[in-house]
Amino acid sequence: MVQAHPQFHTFEDFLAYTEDIEAYYELVNGALIEVPPESDENLYRALQLYEALQPLVGMRQIRLQGLALAVPGEPKNRYPDLTILRPEHPDQMGALGRAAITLDMLPPQLVVEVVSPGAENHRRDYIDKRNQYEWRGIPEYWIVDPVVGQVTVFSLTERGYAATAFTGDAVVASPSFPGWSLTATAMLAL
Structure with a gap:
């Protein structure tokens, strides 16, 4: 007997189907593609x-991996290594019943x-995810x-992302978080 592979038309279909699945999947052209686990070094840096x-930002607005982020294009979702939420996101995700940020x-x-x-x-990180x-x-x-x-900070402008690269002992400047004071070396250290 041949088992049919489900096709998903929306991010919400994807969320409903993957609710009880332990692994992480990206939705690509209507099909599920399993995301491989991160390396221990990347998990530690995150x-x-x-x-x-x-x-x-406080604990309520920060998430490590596991957060499904709906994005335009393919795949239709990503699992960032780290995400800083807006103040309303925790309540919205609570109502959704999932650690996910939908397109709406x-x-x-x-x-x-x-x-x-x-x-x-x-x-993937410098082109695909950057564009999405x-x-x-x-x-x-x-x-x-x-x-x-190096650490590259992309800041959204009217013309798209503007990139600034930081290396060595340069303090990584964040337009959104002016209190940020770590250097590139500190952010890259294990």
Whole structure:
């Protein structure tokens, strides 16, 4: 007997179907594609950033992985390494019953991705996700790249994202979080 693979037409269909599934999936052209687990080094870097950002935004507005973010294009969702929510998001997600930000919600304040080694991962974070986060209207996107030793801050302008790269002992400047004081070296450290 051949089992039919479900097709999903909306992000809400995807959320309903994956509610009781433990793994993470991206919705690509109506099909589920399992997202591989993160490396321990990336998880640790994201955790360090979580702890550094928490005093600036509070625990209620910060999420480590596991948050399904609806985006335009393909795939239709991403699981950022770290997300800073807007104040209304926790209540909206509570009403939704899922750790998810749908397209009808405002975009998060900040999304952070930690780049894994490999050309495909580099392309995904620097091109695919960058474009999707820009199209989604996310005000700020950070790429923490231990492979090239830099942190890139993308700030949304009227013309799209403007990028600023930070290396070494340069303090990473965040337009959304002026109290941020970590250097690129500190953000890249294990």
